[in-house]
Amino acid sequence: MITPREHVERTPIGDGVRLCASCIPRGRCRLGISGLGLDAEGVARFRLVCDAGHEGGPGVAHGGWTASVLDEMLGSVALLHKRLTVTKSLTVEFLRPVPIDQPLLGRSWNDRIEGRHWHNVGEVTLAATGALLGRATGVFSERDPDHFQRHKDWLATQIGKAAD
Numbered sequence: 001m002i003t004p005r006e007h008v009e010r011t012p013i014g015d016g017v018r019l020c021a022s023c024i025p026r027g028r029c030r031l032g033i034s035g036l037g038l039d040a041e042g043v044a045r046f047r048l049v050c051d052a053g054h055e056g057g058p059g060v061a062h063g064g065w066t067a068s069v070l071d072e073m074l075g076s077v078a079l080l081h082k083r084l085t086v087t088k089s090l091t092v093e094f095l096r097p098v099p100i101d102q103p104l105l106g107r108s109w110n111d112r113i114e115g116r117h118w119h120n121v122g123e124v125t126l127a128a129t130g131a132l133l134g135r136a137t138g139v140f141s142e143r144d145p146d147h148f149q150r151h152k153d154w155l156a157t158q159i160g161k162a163a164d
């Protein structure tokens, strides 16, 4: 059984961020996230661009893009400490429309850890001025090594019940 640290270290990186399964073949995050690593205060820093593929209203990001980016940034906090977590809850505040094709910056950090639960915080700003566009708080549960197998077993039971 590999440790969480080994699991994290084996996950491919593209533009400085660990890649989710669907982005591994393309070699970069489809959301337009580049990782800048942890700073001296333990804050994870990111460069972000919302491309036109995520345009919602004219010239601005779909809210799903903003929420996904915040999920990813807050979810990366434990990864950067070589721990594996999944999102248990995420609360997003959409403070200003997020412009597409504009350089943005992201920051995320841990507020506190309670048992297996990481309480993380993050924000998205306009790179040019630092204006705050969105922020989120979330709880991320350290996951068991068998998390995805457990999911498959659970799903098989559900599908079995549906077929009865």
Ligand SMILES: CCCCCCCCCCCCCC(=O)SCCNC(=O)CCNC(=O)[C@H](O)C(C)(C)COP(=O)(O)OP(=O)(O)OC[C@H]1O[C@@H](n2cnc3c(N)ncnc32)[C@H](O)[C@@H]1OP(=O)(O)O
Pocket: 007, 008, 011, 018, 019, 020, 021, 071, 072, 073, 074, 075, 076, 079, 084, 085, 086, 087, 088, 116, 141, 143, 146, 147, 148, 150, 151, 152, 154
């Ligand atoms: C190396 C990594 C790679 C990654 C790529 C780079 C990514 C970069 C960053 C990515 C960032 C993006 C991040 C993302 O977007 S992660 C994706 C979004 N989040 C999820 O999919 C999480 C879904 N929720 C859960 O799995 C559970 O609720 C959690 C784990 C949060 C509960 O946890 P918690 O400690 O709070 O509570 P508990 O352990 O008492 O469980 C509560 C209930 O849940 C059941 N349960 C638990 N587990 C499983 C399971 N596996 N299969 C089936 N069921 C499961 C359990 O039996 C119980 O059921 P019941 O008794 O109430 O009926």
